[in-house]
Amino acid sequence: MSATAQAGVAQVSTAERVQYLLRLADTSLIAGQRLAELLGHGPTLEEDLALGNISLDLIGQARLLLSLAGRIEGNGRDEDALAFLRDAPQFRNMSLAEQPNGDFAATIVRQCLLDAWQLETYESLTGSREEALADIAHKAVKECRYHWRFSAGWLVRLGDGTEESHARVEAALGALWRFTDELLTPDALDARMAVCGIGPAPGLISERWEARVGAALAEAKLQKPPHQHYPWHGKRGVHSEHLGHLLTEMQFVPRAYPGATW
């Protein structure tokens, strides 16, 4: 690590670095768990496997990021302790990630909006001054490229498909759009991370995300919904009721049988 990079990371506290990593880690973990709920329920065998593969990619990202967060935190918490032994208010995932699967159109719209954000974020993080994070981003960005290809492909198929599929994807877009504000508007922590070179420069992600998603919506013959403000931000630990239900299922075994292995 160069002297300037050391100086950059040293400008922020350990707690801030951990919080920022948890935003990334928890977003991947919760989105991965949501997609895992669909295993065996995909519309076809092929789509079932595709959703399962994406889920596994996301959970793999979460494992690396949680392990890194635990190491930096230095309190002896490993990936499992962070994933299974925190309660909802301690999770820092984007609110969009925890939204229920709904119908296939809702799943696709959620993934599409999230995949575009993850892709641009990890692309940018390959140059992060948090070097271990840059390494993880190099791996994640390849996975995210495929996730985007998959979800954007389906967005276009559904949007430019039948009357029914268009109506469903349009409804899902209208319902989920309010959660994109959180992805694109940096808060104080995001700004701190940008200043020290750990996180993306302010405005970079939203500019690229708007271009990417805008082009996909146009191809899908969908109107971009008007800007909506959603004040309860998952990345600051304020979650919708859905996260608690998700965690109940995800965390049941390690909490009921502490230390169980298989």
Add this chain to the structure above:
Amino acid sequence: MNEDWVLYEVFIRSRSGLEHKHVGSLHAADARMAIEHARDVYTRRQEGVSIWVVPSSEIVASDPLEADALFEPARDKVYRHPTFYAIPDEVKNI
């Protein structure tokens, strides 16, 4: 399964330099989706570096009833096998 989805045959090249081999078939709405499905169904364990998909309906097959006429005549012509040559150890994949 939507009946609009057609059957595709999938061919995977396991390593550069080797040929594509038939690995199975799957349903998809079009060629792009067929490639993505093939990637998700048949290359999850690093089985390949290249994928071909072909609509099953485009494959022309020999008629099983003509098997005798097509294949019997080769049976007693062992001299057509290249078994009379020594293959150097360095040559792989033959």
